[in-house]
Amino acid sequence: MVDTHTHLYDPSFCADGESPSDAVRRALEAGVEKMVLPGCLYADLSLMYKLKGEFPDNVYLAAGLHPTELPKEGVAEELEKIAARLREHTADFVGVGEIGIDLYWDKSRREEQMAVFERQCGWAAELGLPVIIHCREGLDETLEVLHGLPKLPQGVFHSFSGAGADIERILSVGDFYFGINGIVTFKNSGLRQVLPSIPADRLLLETDSPYLAPVPKRGRRNESAYLPFTAACIAETLGTTVESISSQTTANARRLFRL
DSSP states (O other): OEESSOOTTSGGGGSTTOOHHHHHHHHHHTTOOEEEEEOSSGGGHHHHHHHHHHOTTTEEEEEOOOGGGOOSSOHHHHHHHHHHHHHHTGGGEEEEEEEEEEOSSOOTTHHHHHHHHHHHHHHHHHHTOOEEEEEESOHHHHHHHHHHOSSOOOEEETTOOOOHHHHHHHHHHSSEEEEEOGGGGSTTOSHHHHGGGSOGGGEEEOOOTTSOOOTTSTTSOOOGGGHHHHHHHHHHHHTSOHHHHHHHHHHHHHHHHTO
8 A cells, every 4th residue: 555645754753752763664564565755844854854764665755835834934935945955856756745725724825825836836847746735625726726837737635525526626627636534434524425436546545644543543643554444444435345445546656656
């Protein structure tokens, strides 16, 4: 299996004598062979590189500025640092992200978020990398930016939890995938009803650890080792096997991120 979105470098994995390396080892033991680590800030990269150095065949990196992490001052400088790293060390990365639009917490920086998202999509197109899109209560704005790009990169709508109509809108814009995580296992989630609308060759598995732990681990710190629980729920929902879901989503991840 491939966890296409996991923040194993998060400080929560450095508590109680643990290290992010321990979390990677647990994932490998659980059958999760590859993990994509998206960055949210330039400062994340040092820990991400450390994990990549320890597990070069299992850990892959992406870099970007998350919409809820825009600094109050110095946005341009933060972007320049990330862009420089991506341009100077493109081979180190499999994507640009985590980037996008989030209007759930704060709508006051809507236009700024859109501008930052557009700029980072431009890097992805320039470098031939896919984008990892965070979209929370901002689909209209996200699609507006994508529609206006002179060159559209491939990408994934991470932590997708939208409706069937949203899938149609997204696919009408370009070559996008859909990352499904522990939300699909939640009792009141409507995502299971939407799953059949996602084309099999556009489905990706993810955890978004340390967030959104799947049932039966809900309420705990999430980690990549829990990915099989999400795969099992998807398989049951679609009336297929975990092996089939694992094989299909692994092929999809390899194709998008060139793993």
